[in-house]
Amino acid sequence: SVAEVTTGLKSPDKAVSDAVMKWIDKGIPSGFIDKGGHTWSIERYADTVMTSTxxxxxxxxxxxxxxxxxxxxxxxxxxxxxxxxxAPIQGHIVTKQVDGFNSHDKDVGYVASIYDHGYGEPGGTLGINCHHTLTPFIIGVNRLPDVDIPEPKQAIANGEKQASQRSFERGIREAKYKLEAATQLGDDKLIQRYQSLLSNRRLGLRKLIDNNDFLHRDYSREKIYKNKKLVDIYKLNMQSKTKK
Known part of the structure; x- marks a missing residue:
């Protein structure tokens, strides 16, 4: 799937969608728990692998x-x-050397090593879900582009808000699956509950995006798949709670 994206045969959204549907058809579980105890849906896993790779x-x-x-x-x-x-090194010149150095160029300044910023680690520079790219730059030959670079503290704060958006998107997908399960059970009270839950999460997402112009609504992150196995799991949970 990654090869199809990098060669231009498919868009990232299409590739993720196709991969998830193939996994569902093969009966791969609806989710799993990683070593850190975090629960992953197959949609989230597919998107993470696709983006990172x-x-x-x-x-x-x-x-x-x-x-x-x-x-x-x-x-x-x-x-x-x-x-x-x-955040501290984005928009600047960096090196793949183990140690940083002074470039002696007034525009470039100190050249930080990406190894000092977690390179090679999941949460570090160019790690999992990192969208940064590196463009070869020869000091003294190439010129720095004239762009505004966000202050590190602001960029980190924006990153936390973006993480909140991802949380809302996951919550919306979960509410949709639960609503589908409630609909199949024909339980009006449950249907009303999860319709309200879905509406509240959508409202929360809209408010977050409206208050932060750097965020954009991505409906592909809110869609769900015809995952019968996951819906059946929610149905069993709902039936069990109803009996109690």
């Missing part, structure tokens, strides 16, 4: 030729929302 492929393509030519300095892209590991 695609960006890793892009960056390897960008940096492999530079490595062969002995270029180890790169311009790191910048975004309004960033994880703490990336």
């Amino acid at each position: 695609t960006y890793r492929v892009y960056n390897e393509m960008r940096t492999s030729a530079a490595d062969k030519l002995g270029v180890d300095t790169f311009l790191m892209s910048s975004h309004a929302a960033s994880r703490p590991a990336c």
Whole structure:
């Protein structure tokens, strides 16, 4: 699926959708718990793998030729929302050397090592779900682009708000599955409860996006799949609670 995205055969959304449907058809469980005790849905897992692997492929393509030519300095892209590991160095020149160094260039300044910012770790620079890219940059030859780089504290705060958006999106998907289960059971009280839950979560998401112009509504993250196994699990849970 990643190969189809990187070669332009499919959009990321289409690739994720197709992968999830194949897994569901093969009877893969609706979710699992990782070593840290976090519950993952197969939709979230597919999106994470697709995003992380695609960006890793892009960056390897960008940096492999530079490595062969002995270029180890790169311009790191910048975004309004960033994880703490990336916020201080995004938009600046970084190096793949183990240690940073002074460039002696007034515009470039100190060149930080990505290893000092968690490179190679899941939550570090270019880790899981990181959307940053590296572009080869030769100090003294290339020029820095004239762009506004968010202050690290603001970028981190924006990243936390973006994480809240992802939480709302997961909550919306969960409410939709529960509503589908309640509808199949024909329980009017449960239907009303989960319709209200879905409406409240949608409202919360709209308020969050309206108050933060760097956030954008992505309806593909709110859609659910015809996952009969997951709906059946919710139905059994609902029936069990009703009997009690």
